[in-house]
Amino acid sequence: MGMNQAAKASGPLAGIRVIEFAGLGPAPFACMLLSDMGAEVVRIDRPDARLGDARDIIGRGRQTVLLDLKEAAALEQVQALLGQADVLVEGFRPGVMERLGLGPAEMAQRNPRLVYARMTGWGQGGPLAQAAGHDINYISLSGALAAIGPSDGLPVPPLNLVGDYGGGSLYLVTGILAAVIEARSSGQGQVVDAAICDGVNSLMSLFHSQALRGSLRAERGANMLDGGAPYYRVYETADRGHVSLGPIEPKFFALLCAQIGVPEALHDAQNDRARWPQLHAALEAIFKTRSRAAWCELLEGSDVCFAPVLGLGEAAGHAHHQARSAFVDVGGVAHPAPAPRFSRTPSAIQGAAPADAVAIAELLQRWQ
Numbered sequence: 001m002g003m004n005q006a007a008k009a010s011g012p013l014a015g016i017r018v019i020e021f022a023g024l025g026p027a028p029f030a031c032m033l034l035s036d037m038g039a040e041v042v043r044i045d046r047p048d049a050r051l052g053d054a055r056d057i058i059g060r061g062r063q064t065v066l067l068d069l070k071e072a073a074a075l076e077q078v079q080a081l082l083g084q085a086d087v088l089v090e091g092f093r094p095g096v097m098e099r100l101g102l103g104p105a106e107m108a109q110r111n112p113r114l115v116y117a118r119m120t121g122w123g124q125g126g127p128l129a130q131a132a133g134h135d136i137n138y139i140s141l142s143g144a145l146a147a148i149g150p151s152d153g154l155p156v157p158p159l160n161l162v163g164d165y166g167g168g169s170l171y172l173v174t175g176i177l178a179a180v181i182e183a184r185s186s187g188q189g190q191v192v193d194a195a196i197c198d199g200v201n202s203l204m205s206l207f208h209s210q211a212l213r214g215s216l217r218a219e220r221g222a223n224m225l226d227g228g229a230p231y232y233r234v235y236e237t238a239d240r241g242h243v244s245l246g247p248i249e250p251k252f253f254a255l256l257c258a259q260i261g262v263p264e265a266l267h268d269a270q271n272d273r274a275r276w277p278q279l280h281a282a283l284e285a286i287f288k289t290r291s292r293a294a295w296c297e298l299l300e301g302s303d304v305c306f307a308p309v310l311g312l313g314e315a316a317g318h319a320h321h322q323a324r325s326a327f328v329d330v331g332g333v334a335h336p337a338p339a340p341r342f343s344r345t346p347s348a349i350q351g352a353a354p355a356d357a358v359a360i361a362e363l364l365q366r367w368q
Contacts, residue, residue, distance in 0.1 A: 011038025011338070011347035016180065017367065018087040019044060019078075020062070025135070025160070026168030026196065027091035027119040028058050033173050035061030036338035036347045039087075042363060044069070044078060052355035054331050059353030066357045069100055077360045078102065083110045084367040086183075087176055091119040094129050104191050114189040115179040119172050121163075123195030135163035135196070142167075142200040147207065151221030151228070167199025224248070230280035231256070231270055234309055241292030242309035243299075245283070256304040260286050 009015075013034060020031045022045040035041045043064045051064060067074040079102070082088060088107065090097055097103050104116045121138045122128040136157050139145045144163075149156035175192035183189050210216035210223075222228040231253055232246050247253040253270045256262065266282055269275040287295065292308050299306040310318060316327040316334050327334045331352045338347035 009038040009040060009350060010345065011036065012342055012345040014038035016087065017085045018089060019082055019085045021090040022049065023091035025091065026164040026172060027089055029165055030169040030172040031089055032058050032060060035350055038347065051357060054333050054352050056353035057335050060330065060335065061350035062354055063358045064354045065360045065363065067360065075101060077364065079110060080364055081360065081367065082107055082114065085111065085114060086180060087115045087117060089117045094120065094124045108189065112188055113183050115176055115183060115192060116189060117172055117176050117192040117194065119168060119194050121196045123198060124193045135160040138196040139163040139200050141197050142204055144200050144204055147220060147226060149220050151219060163196045163200055167203055168194065168196040171199035230276050230283055235284060235287035237290060237292040237295060238288055239291040243287060243292060243295050244307050244309055246305040252303050252305050259299060259304055
């Protein structure tokens with residue numbers, strides 16, 4: 001049996017209807033966020049799609065309809081459903097939806113207020129629009145990848161957080177919310193062209209400013225936020241664990257020096273690049289004198305801007321996350337809780353990834 005998502009919705013987007021065309025990467029994550037905030041999300045997937053994976057965290061909070069969009073009857077049903085929707089989300093290459101007869105022009109005729117959200121890597125236009133790509137390629141074009149990694153090594157992909165989810169999903173959700181708000185006053189939807197490369201360019205705004213001011217060095221590992229600064233990096237502990245430091249403000253750096261016994265001659269070396277190697281060596285030696293747990297006991301919760309570097313399996317057990325209920329049990333699987341948090345209309349996970357499909361006829365009847 002399919003879940004009645006609408007009955008469980010409690011967030012600020014309760015009542016918003018979203019049709020998601022199944023895909024990979026940033027679009028599904030964006031739809032997870034919309035669902036967590038209360039939207040009713042219906043995923044249109046292929047007839048051979050596998051359902052019922054309770055470990056599919058990003059697939060949570062949906063209803064799924066299995067259809068072959070190459071069949072005229074199925075296409076007609078989807079068009080009818082879109083006539084009652086607020087948002088369409090698709091992540092295909094440009095032109096695919098148009099060839100299916102589900103392009104923005106066709107949908108605007110059927111539903112003028114529909115927000116048509118398009119998620120791609122390169123965007124709907126431009127010389128690369130039809131090329132295949134993944135997160136690593138999109139962040140390469142923006143300068144983000146070149147800036148991440150050790151000074152004596154290759155650039156390091158930051159998982160798929162910067163491209164797919166940072167420059168992709170979060171900008172897609174921002175665009176959807178803005179367009180939905182505007183449509184309430186104008187009565188008209190519009191196309192949201194969310195391109196990962198555009199989003200990452202936007203995310204790099206601070207570093208563009210630093211470059212324009214001449215304060216950003218082109219080489220990796222030579223700047224404040226890329227591991228170059230001794231006071232903003234990771235250190236190994238006596239038990240081969242790791243801790244992170246980030247006391248950017250002078251008063252916090254001074255507190256660190258006092259707390260851990262930095263040699264007095266280096267107390268004024270925070271922003272002296274010539275002495276960064278000495279400061280780094282001193283901090284490296286100091287942190288290797290105690291275990292990660294011992295450093296946590298001394299420094300965690302203080303203003304030295306400190307945290308242990310936790311493995312993925314350790315995160316849910318940390319006292320801070322537990323105190324804030326940062327992970328939620330859904331059918332025996334620990335899910336990251338919805339974020340952000342709302343005081344009056346709290347978000348909620350609307351259930352695990354669906355185990356069964358729902359009949360589109362049932363949805364059509366309920367959405368009329």
